[in-house]
Amino acid sequence: MTAELVRLEAVTRTVVLPDDTDLHILTGVDLQVHEGDHIGIVGRSGTGKSTLLNLLGLLDRPTSGTLTWSGKDASRLRAREAAHIRGRDLGFVFQQFNLLPGRTAIENVMAPLMYASGREFWQRRRLAGEMLELVGLSKRADSMPQNLSGGEQQRVAIARALVRSPRVVLADEPTGALDLETGQAVMSLLDAATLESGAALITITHDTNVAAMARERFRLEGGRLHVLTDLTDVVA
Template identity: 60%
Template sequence: MTIIRLEDVTRTVALPDGRPLTILSGIDLEVFEGDRVSIVGRSGSGKSTLLNLLGLIDSPTSGEVWFEGAPARSFSAAGRDRLRGRRIGFVFQQFNLLARRTALENVMTPLLYDGGRDFWRRRQIATRMLENVGLGHRLDLPPDRLSGGEQQRVAIARALVRRPRLILADEPTGALDLETGSTVMELLERVADETDAALVTITHDPNIAGRSTRHYRLDAGVLSIRDEARR
């Protein structure tokens, strides 16, 4: 099943003098259920813009974005927000944890916006997710009392607590040492495997990119496939 598809997508913004600047050009990308995709590119290549399009944060200037078979342009702003909250999980390099909240409270946060049964079970669900990432003994600690690797694991637990269909990891190991980064990627892949979620990793690290089954390069806004492993 296709989770998200970009068809001939272009993203252009206006410079202060009114001239157009093309950030992405003619992007074609299809991500399937259970997929493992890596996108490598230098700073300024358009990686963040592409991530925002995949995460339904931005809309393309031209072309089409489809999410689970429906055109993204057909969703209202509120509908996109709900879809993003329920179906897409973001893991960032700079963990973006709430400084004055415990690990458990950070992971519970996405469930506060759930109007269903998960809202009332949010403590139980968040606790189980933190136990799943090996932090069941650190529930009540704030971020400043956790190591970098532990903070990233809290961020992963928060991103996955609603069992998203698409996980977008933006330089998820960029702030970590090599060993901790490898451990974090193993954890992210394992948790994604348990839900058969698609995992798209945006990175500049060839070792991290090599863990995926499809490898792309983004250069000056143009996406090209570099390698595709047999699954």
């Protein structure tokens, strides 16, 4: 039986607007994430996908309900503890590749290892090189981001997200800046890489083609997650 990594129980998120009224973004989200899961979460624009991502990434806290990480109540985590989990156990892949300008592909992948210690720090170039080889870009290690195609840039971003062997990878519209064929290839790569490492992959998207690749699919609507059986129900 695979280990549970993240659990959300009746999680809500409410923000106060400038006119002092409450905006209820999430109204009761339940979700369990285990090692090796590939979960796709889809929904129309404005349904709270980014809010949910921020909670899963420990960048924000629920208004009510419980979010646990490896059995620990996230609301009780100190800022330093949450930051440590983000750096050690969470990998992020975004629609905008967010590569460092003026840094080569391998230097971009090495970036998270600059905050590591021991073997990870001292062997950071070798580890980054292995990740680039995994995503098929070993021959592009010394290329600058502006000299890479969109698909190649996203593969560098994936290598960077995986270089510290995270337990959970959060992908926010990871194919939004790519054409359909390139996007599907990138998602296949991301799915295979996380499956091999045993990491859980959570993809948040409005693209039904991306969602269809997940093994568990949910629709975010009305502030809650609903099991998704028919992808035609989702319209961006």
